[in-house]
Amino acid sequence: MIPIPFELPVQIVSHPIRMATPEIDLVYPQVTGLANPSAQTAINLEIVTEFALLVQQLGYGNQNLVEMTGYYEVKTNERGVLSLLLVVYSFTGGAHGLTLAKGLTFDVHTGRRYRLGDLFKPDSGYTKVLSGFIGEWIEQWEVPVLEPFESISPDQDFYLADHSLTLFFQLYELTPYVYGFPYFPIALKSLESIIADPSPAATLLPF
Template identity: 25%
Template sequence: MKNILLILAFLGSFATSWAQEKSYIILEGTVGKYPIVMNLHQEDWHIDSDETKTRVWVGDYYYKTQEKPIALGESDRNGNQITLNTWEFEKEEEIETFQGVLENGKFKGTWQKGKTKLDFDLKESNSSDYTPIVHYQAERKVSSGFKNTDYPIEGKFSLDFYLPKDAKLQKELVEQLFSTYTNFDQFSKFQLDSLESDYKEILKEYENEDEMVHFLNFETMHFFAPYLNTKNYLVMNYFGYEYTGGAHGMSWEKYLTYDKQRKQWLEIQDILEVSKAKEINQVLDKVLRKEFNIPNGQLYTEAEVGIFLVDEISYSENFKLSKNGITFCYGLYEMTPYAYGFFELFVPFEDLKPYLKKGFSY
């Protein structure tokens, strides 16, 4: 599971539309004797409740033997001395910390988890194995014009996209979710124009009630970033958020996987024999019961863990690949309450072996 509040905390925005490569870096090296790859991009975090933003590093790292990313976020900085922490808090795992100096394409310091400490030494990679990524951002704020309110009422709409530099690959990626995509400039203008127009139409309904319109602080965000960038695969994460009144906003995410060797975007049916859905779902059920200590025959909703809204699981077409297996990803309320965020279940390839598509291998 992924904590939705943490996701929202780091997603920020910027005031112009531009492209920049150096806001994304891939570092290679070792933690102790273990080879790793660190995949980092920059984001503008709202540290306080005001409009002040601080640019920080966010991303993940993975061991080359596994290629299963572990999320990272910058938690402290003093000049070039920075600290990156993991944030898999919902799994009650000990936080991992990378503390060191990041400058001139090098990141060197001490990794720590619990009482274990190891030196790490990473350098920016120029390998052609990794897909070049460029950064685009666009934002628009639309004032409501209301006067009798405690704070400004406005709509905030933003796009923050880390996309493949290759125009063809970029278009193939984004148009899977937005069929109108041609390039970022045209797309962002169309999206922001549409969001502004819709917001202004809603404002007209309340133009004479400006003392009771605090729920009209609307916000919409669209975000793309690499999740996994290796010699054989590029896995991109899309995250969307929208608040249009009510107790909380709604979020959604999608992972999209490009097979660099086959030169194609993969669907779940390219990996699994989905005609055997019943058997595949039984495998997922077994893995879930083991992970959450739910005895056979007991309903998920009656389990001691007390987090499930449903009593069965089916494979998801939203997935992430690694060397050892598939992580199936579920939206808010699909498996668990909103407060638990996105639910994820990792299933080893070994368990899915009878149902892997003929010819597929990671």
């Protein structure tokens, strides 16, 4: 693995959307100052599109909407890799509200967005490998699953952070609501044999 030259983090600007009735407080990110304008446009369009899908799914514009909040977390911003987590919560009545989360990972030089399968070599069997890790942890951590876990989706939600690939599940997808979002971090070093190179996962492998 060739060492990656030091790069300054990407500049990120927060854009708020606020309203009094219903109570809406949304903040989404946009990147700025990239050397490649086409890459910057592509990344920002993906972010806006995914954030809009989340708020739409959670009832933005619904007459029963009482409250909606949204924010983002920067998980990785180094070596030309940007990995974000978008989170939106809404309450439309009932016992409790609902929250959705979406992970986005980009190559800031090209603007390419990476799905989970893009991080691994073709025919690597990555779903089986990753599912094996998660199955073991569900058992070891005694995670209360709604039904027996069999496998992740080929396009499972994820983000990259701290030299790890973190897979996560939506509320009710794997566990009861009270458990929140189940997160499963897997060290990239343990996946090195199946990681595609080039890819953001390869870039973030520890030296």
